[in-house]
Amino acid sequence: MTDNINSNSVNDNNGIKPNNINNGIKANNIKFIQGNEACVEGALYAGVDFFAGYPITPSTEIAELLSKKLPEKGGKFIQMEDEIASMCAIIGASLTGHKVMTATSGPGFSLKQEALGYACMAEIPCVIVNVQRGGPSTGNPTHVSQGDINQARWGTHGDHAIIALTASNHQDVFEVTVDAFNLAETYRTPVILLFDEVVGHMREKLIIPEKGELPIVDRLRTSVRKGVDYHPYLPREDGRLPMSDFGAEHRYNVTGLFHDMWGFPSNNPQVVRELLHHLVDKIENNVHTITRYKEHYLEGADYILISYGSSARSAIHMAKNRRERGEKVGVLELQSIWPFPEVMVREKCANAKAVIVVEMNMGQVMREVKACVDNPSKVFLANRIDNKLINPTNIKTLLRIIQGRGV
Amino acid sequence: MAIKDYIRQRYFPQMWCPGCGHGIILNSLLRAVDELGLDKNGIVMTSGIGCSARISGYVDFHSLHTLHGRALAFATGVKLSKPELRLIVPMGDGDALAIGGNHFIHAARRNIDITAIVMNNRIYGMTGGQYSPLSGPGKKATTAPYTTIDNQFDVVDLSIAAGASFVARSTAYHVLECIDILKKAIQHKGFSVVEILSQCPTHYGRKNKEGDAAQMLEVQKNTTAKLGSKALENDPTLIPRGIFVDIDAPEYCEEYDKIVQRAMKASQSGKPEEPLVNPLIQQSCVTQ
Numbered sequence: 001m002t003d004n005i006n007s008n009s010v011n012d013n014n015g016i017k018p019n020n021i022n023n024g025i026k027a028n029n030i031k032f033i034q035g036n037e038a039c040v041e042g043a044l045y046a047g048v049d050f051f052a053g054y055p056i057t058p059s060t061e062i063a064e065l066l067s068k069k070l071p072e073k074g075g076k077f078i079q080m081e082d083e084i085a086s087m088c089a090i091i092g093a094s095l096t097g098h099k100v101m102t103a104t105s106g107p108g109f110s111l112k113q114e115a116l117g118y119a120c121m122a123e124i125p126c127v128i129v130n131v132q133r134g135g136p137s138t139g140n141p142t143h144v145s146q147g148d149i150n151q152a153r154w155g156t157h158g159d160h161a162i163i164a165l166t167a168s169n170h171q172d173v174f175e176v177t178v179d180a181f182n183l184a185e186t187y188r189t190p191v192i193l194l195f196d197e198v199v200g201h202m203r204e205k206l207i208i209p210e211k212g213e214l215p216i217v218d219r220l221r222t223s224v225r226k227g228v229d230y231h232p233y234l235p236r237e238d239g240r241l242p243m244s245d246f247g248a249e250h251r252y253n254v255t256g257l258f259h260d261m262w263g264f265p266s267n268n269p270q271v272v273r274e275l276l277h278h279l280v281d282k283i284e285n286n287v288h289t290i291t292r293y294k295e296h297y298l299e300g301a302d303y304i305l306i307s308y309g310s311s312a313r314s315a316i317h318m319a320k321n322r323r324e325r326g327e328k329v330g331v332l333e334l335q336s337i338w339p340f341p342e343v344m345v346r347e348k349c350a351n352a353k354a355v356i357v358v359e360m361n362m363g364q365v366m367r368e369v370k371a372c373v374d375n376p377s378k379v380f381l382a383n384r385i386d387n388k389l390i391n392p393t394n395i396k397t398l399l400r401i402i403q404g405r406g407v
Numbered sequence: 408m409a410i411k412d413y414i415r416q417r418y419f420p421q422m423w424c425p426g427c428g429h430g431i432i433l434n435s436l437l438r439a440v441d442e443l444g445l446d447k448n449g450i451v452m453t454s455g456i457g458c459s460a461r462i463s464g465y466v467d468f469h470s471l472h473t474l475h476g477r478a479l480a481f482a483t484g485v486k487l488s489k490p491e492l493r494l495i496v497p498m499g500d501g502d503a504l505a506i507g508g509n510h511f512i513h514a515a516r517r518n519i520d521i522t523a524i525v526m527n528n529r530i531y532g533m534t535g536g537q538y539s540p541l542s543g544p545g546k547k548a549t550t551a552p553y554t555t556i557d558n559q560f561d562v563v564d565l566s567i568a569a570g571a572s573f574v575a576r577s578t579a580y581h582v583l584e585c586i587d588i589l590k591k592a593i594q595h596k597g598f599s600v601v602e603i604l605s606q607c608p609t610h611y612g613r614k615n616k617e618g619d620a621a622q623m624l625e626v627q628k629n630t631t632a633k634l635g636s637k638a639l640e641n642d643p644t645l646i647p648r649g650i651f652v653d654i655d656a657p658e659y660c661e662e663y664d665k666i667v668q669r670a671m672k673a674s675q676s677g678k679p680e681e682p683l684v685n686p687l688i689q690q691s692c693v694t695q
Contacts, residue, residue: 050488068670071663071671072671072673072674073671074671076487076663078483078484078663080513081480081509081513082509085483085509085510085513088480088484089480091481092471092480092481092483092484093485093487093488094484095485096488096489096492098488246471246489246492247448247449247451247469247489249448251448251468251469251470252469252470253464253471254470254472255472256473264417264418
């Protein structure tokens, strides 16, 4: 049974491209590493050159590795006094024209929310990694959870749009990390990488693509010349806003207040309304472009498992196993969670007898699925909330109940 | 250049109350920049939230108006990522030392080359006159109708203890002294703190019966004295003004540049990095 991936025709063998292993790939490019390290490799490939962070389990390896690797390429690493300061520092560094990232987990992600909202409002490209652990509060630092899905969406106050990506294996961790930087530059927005403890700490194979194999989006800088009025917050016709680095010839104001096209504070109702529309529309109107997902055994599936991150690994395992027994079970693996790919999910689930959302929280993505499918009553939740990785048997148990076959 | 060449006239008149000391400090700061002949493109002014923080919008530098208390954290990111820029960070007393207190001491500890200006009017003006960590005990505020019982920080002592390599104090009244101190602070390589006593006649002055702006400026004149002056010797209750600390110490971005050189060298040679003695430790050994 084939295992199709939407974006290209590569077979999914934990993301490894099997035909290439002995075919032009340098041994140096093949790694056996943790997911957190794969994230670092992806960030470096994308061109990160500034990282500010604060130690927190289970994300700390990202900071540790970048503290070594960034100065090797002339980049900068700083361990700040807390997660708030880390988030603020990367925003400052982005304004001087650098690709920036921070990494954290639960409590640190909570602390970053205010400055995350600032980056949304001031439209500063940056990447925030959240390697999810058990919560709320200090929760369960060394164990897995996917409980921050809604916090990624609504953690900061006020209406806004956000992009959040995720991945279930290291090849995908690498690729969505590159993607995160690209989307941050394209839309001038913070992008959240929602990994989890299992993906972050698990070791598996990663093949680092050659330079040029994956597209890289660089900072779009203004072509407005010195002495000509530059409007930092006046979108071009294509919606993008070219930037000017701090230190370059254009001096302008950046603020978290509602602001006009020069970046100066304004409470003019029209300015406020138009800016909020712009902030939301630039992302929500591009949901199709931003949407990333994979299909595993989905063709003709009667029972569709929707999953993401490490729980998708168990869902894929279960689906493969069922297919081998002739049962039409498939997996829709989400790689972009926000903006939620409503239309895609509705279309994929249109003919399913049941949709089972597999996640390690109390139904945060399930609620989104229920809200977008034609028949919400056929949507079920297979979850674990004990900070243990959900396993195929957990999912199979629910599937058998839904099928009326008992356990 | 004329002072007006340093401001964004489009955004005037400014939003401060009549009699506020912040406009005087803005003037002193711009004169300091002018006298130093600095390139406007080389300056980033980063500020937080509050009356003082609005300064950044009015100046014709690169300006970054950020979150309450976080200006120094943003400034650290700007500075470390592009060390050739000069960072000037005006803050209010609440902004710098209540919500921003942690960032303040850590920026000082790193001795990163940023000029921090604490415009101390001893009150939260923008929110309508609540007491701040610099109000001190026995003061009236909208959140202290029975007077405050909180002790205040001494900004100078705190900055020195935290590791700032330039620490000074002046007032809105002492304009010429203020210009001179700000010039030295901006030129100083390392973390510099300038506390400038300012007046808020609208909230602090009214609540604490200190009179109008002119009378409050008189208070600044009469309750302070120059370091080393006879007046201070005769009356130790006066608040000392002047430069308390001005030392050469390793600056954070320069130290990080050395890390970059070592890391690049080690990475190119493929040999592991040899441990080096931290120059900060070396220096403290010498001074002790």
